[in-house]
Amino acid sequence: MSDRHMSSIFPECDQLKQIYDKCFTEFFQKFITPNYRHQYAVNPCERFHEVYKRCVDERLAKQRPFEIDLDEIRKEYLNTEDDKLKSRQSSSTQSEQK
Amino acid sequence: MRIWSSEHTFDHEWETVAMAAFKKYPNPLNRAVTGIDVVKQTLEAGKILTERIIQSHFSIPSWATKLTGFSGTQYSHEYTVIDPHRKEFSLTTRNLNGSSFLRVDEKLTYKPDQEDPNKTVLKQDVIVTITLPAFADYCEKTFLSIYSQNASKGRQGVEWVIDNLKKEYEEISKKVSTILVSSEVHEMSEKMRHWSIPSTSSGPSCTSSTSSGPTTSSSKSQ
Numbered sequence: 001m002s003d004r005h006m007s008s009i010f011p012e013c014d015q016l017k018q019i020y021d022k023c024f025t026e027f028f029q030k031f032i033t034p035n036y037r038h039q040y041a042v043n044p045c046e047r048f049h050e051v052y053k054r055c056v057d058e059r060l061a062k063q064r065p066f067e068i069d070l071d072e073i074r075k076e077y078l079n080t081e082d083d084k085l086k087s088r089q090s091s092s093t094q095s096e097q098k
Numbered sequence: 099m100r101i102w103s104s105e106h107t108f109d110h111e112w113e114t115v116a117m118a119a120f121k122k123y124p125n126p127l128n129r130a131v132t133g134i135d136v137v138k139q140t141l142e143a144g145k146i147l148t149e150r151i152i153q154s155h156f157s158i159p160s161w162a163t164k165l166t167g168f169s170g171t172q173y174s175h176e177y178t179v180i181d182p183h184r185k186e187f188s189l190t191t192r193n194l195n196g197s198s199f200l201r202v203d204e205k206l207t208y209k210p211d212q213e214d215p216n217k218t219v220l221k222q223d224v225i226v227t228i229t230l231p232a233f234a235d236y237c238e239k240t241f242l243s244i245y246s247q248n249a250s251k252g253r254q255g256v257e258w259v260i261d262n263l264k265k266e267y268e269e270i271s272k273k274v275s276t277i278l279v280s281s282e283v284h285e286m287s288e289k290m291r292h293w294s295i296p297s298t299s300s301g302p303s304c305t306s307s308t309s310s311g312p313t314t315s316s317s318k319s320q
Contacts, residue, residue, distance in 0.1 A: 039144040
């Protein structure tokens with residue numbers, strides 16, 4: 001719907017990104033509305049993302065445009081409140097099973 | 099280490115600001131951003147979790163590049179959580195280059211104004227830590243003064259996107275209403291045709307009259 005498009009860092013992946021972005025933006029517009037059933041939603045554009053992500057991952061691995069390992073950053077985010085909540089939830093389900 | 103915080107209120111409801119913040123780039127006020135890739139985008143418990151790599155280009159003097167090894171092209175990692183149920187949109191950003199001497203942690207949160215649900219409050223915090231043998235404090239101060247200017251540009255960027263999205267919506271709603279109106283007209287003429295079956299003589303005139311505006315709207319109310 002939009003003429004504005006943010007391009008991929010890697011020109012070779014740009015077309016795949018456009019396809020994914022278009023799909024996800026359409027979903028996002030519906031998702032953001034208050035009456036949408038958020039709780040059970042899944043990413044309907046996952047297949048497009050897989051193809052696009054493969055393209056990006058290959059180039060990130062080959063060109064290494066930055067020195068930081070993304071997994072290191074992810075580890076830090078695991079200590080965010082959301083994840084604390086998640087681990088609390090999973091531990092409570094475990095205790096329920098007992 | 100230095101911390102800079104700010105708060106800004108957008109005169110728009112959360113959904114509008116969230117949509118604009120989600121589709122913030124490209125916009126003419128933040129031209130430094132030259133590329134974005136979505137490395138992860140999942141839905142968990144009704145929230146959208148997104149990881150993006152953002153490429154920005156700054157024009158910095160070549161002597162600075164030589165001194166610090168810091169080139170004009172920078173990458174950062176952004177982690178966002180969009181919770182439409184709680185109406186919360188949060189972004190956490192970290193620089194991916196120059197980490198040996200520079201660390202910038204940025205956190206932004208968009209939430210509805212507690213006093214006025216038609217407004218949205220953006221809270222922004224940034225922590226900068228520069229590790230240099232000398233002038234580190236001076237560099238941090240300089241960094242934050244540039245950062246605060248960019249932050250204001252960032253907010254203007256969101257406003258620009260909101261305007262732009264509004265125009266897009268107007269165009270779409272115009273298109274949609276045209277489609278709806280024409281399908282209504284079509285539907286009405288279909289009905290008219292059915293109704294016209296018993297009274298054979300009035301049939302053709304009735305169908306043709308549906309093509310004019312006022313007749314359609316008056317018959318719609320039946």
